[in-house]
Amino acid sequence: xxxxxxxxxxxxxxxxxxxxxxxxxxxxxxxxxxxxxxxxxxxxxxxxxxxxxxxxxxxxxxxxxxxxxxxxxxxxxxxxxxxxxxxxxxxxxxxxxxxxxxxxxxxxxxxxxxxxxxxxxx
Amino acid sequence: xxxxxxxxxxxxxxxxxxxxxxxxxxxxxxxxxxxxxxxxxxxxxxxxxxxxxxxxxxxxxxxxxxxxxxxxxxxxxxxxxxxxxxxxxxxxxxxxxxxxxxxxxxxxxxxx
Numbered sequence: 001x002x003x004x005x006x007x008x009x010x011x012x013x014x015x016x017x018x019x020x021x022x023x024x025x026x027x028x029x030x031x032x033x034x035x036x037x038x039x040x041x042x043x044x045x046x047x048x049x050x051x052x053x054x055x056x057x058x059x060x061x062x063x064x065x066x067x068x069x070x071x072x073x074x075x076x077x078x079x080x081x082x083x084x085x086x087x088x089x090x091x092x093x094x095x096x097x098x099x100x101x102x103x104x105x106x107x108x109x110x111x112x113x114x115x116x117x118x119x120x121x122x
Numbered sequence: 123x124x125x126x127x128x129x130x131x132x133x134x135x136x137x138x139x140x141x142x143x144x145x146x147x148x149x150x151x152x153x154x155x156x157x158x159x160x161x162x163x164x165x166x167x168x169x170x171x172x173x174x175x176x177x178x179x180x181x182x183x184x185x186x187x188x189x190x191x192x193x194x195x196x197x198x199x200x201x202x203x204x205x206x207x208x209x210x211x212x213x214x215x216x217x218x219x220x221x222x223x224x225x226x227x228x229x230x231x232x233x234x
Contacts, residue, residue: 035223037168044228045160045168045211061222095167106215108158110170110179 002026004034004096004113011119012086019082020116022096029077030054033099035109036070036081040092048094050104051079059104086120093117125150126212126226133232134202142229144195144212150224152193155215159188159197162209162228171210172197199231207233 007021022034035050049060053072060070072079079096094116097109127145134140144157151157159172170179172188175195187198195214199206212226 037225044209045162045213045225047223047225050223059222097168100170100173106156108156108170108173108213109160109168110173112167112169115167 002098002111004098004111006094006096006113006116009117009119011121013122014085014087014120016086016120017082017084018086018118019080020094020118022079022081022113024077024079024098027098030074031102033102033104033107034072034079035097035099036068036079037095037097037109038064038092039095039115040089045095048081050099052104053077053079086118088120088122090118091120125216126214126224128210128212128226128229130227131230131232133234134199135234136202136204138202139198139200140202140231141199142197142210142212142231144197144214144226146193146195146214146216146224148193149218150193150214150216151190151195153217155217157188157190157195158213159186160211160213162211164208168211202233204233207231 005023030053036048038046048064049070051058051070053074069082096113099107156174160168161171162168175190176188185201210229
């Protein structure tokens with residue numbers, strides 16, 4: 001079974017750093033793109049960026065470029081989303097999702113991780 | 123504000139048919155990029171509902187269907203059931219800023 005399992009909920013203070021993870025299993029991790037999607041409280045889905053673990057090619061949404069860093073460690077089938085300095089406005093659920101096929105363009109996302117709730121509060 | 127525009131909410135009684143629109147532009151849906159739909163039940167992760175405009179993954183009831191024309195796409199749900207109450211999102215790509223993923227703003231479906 002193809003599966004993405006994300007790390008657990010986090011509670012952080014403004015200014016702190018954070019790295020959340022998304023571990024893939026049941027498929028060739030290096031051959032499919034993994035994207036990150038934000039859902040702020042009461043809001044819709046926002047695409048943040050995507051990475052191809054095979055060569056770490058990464059693309060960011062213009063809205064998130066410079067705000068977060070997406071990376072992957074193919075030796076342990078895990079993708080990451082990290083912040084160097086969190087803000088209260090980063091409070092959200094973050095989902096990882098795999099492209100259905102190895103192509104990036106014109107693809108859809110399936111499956112999705114279960115989501116990681118990040119709460120940033122002083 | 124999303125580049126893919128969806129109505130914030132739709133509603134219908136059990137058994138009825140509802141449609142959710144997803145309106146884009148010449149740089150995304152109108153450029154020929156496919157549209158995909160996701161269902162997000164309360165407290166759960168999004169689930170793929172329709173891929174490549176009008177295809178259902180295994181396990182998705184045939185009450186759900188998708189279509190695309192010009193710069194817009196639609197999701198139709200027939201025989202509405204209480205368990206269909208959820209948020210629905212369309213997704214496509216946009217070539218205006220280097221081929222990026224786009225999500226619609228989402229539509230809350232209420233089953234009356």
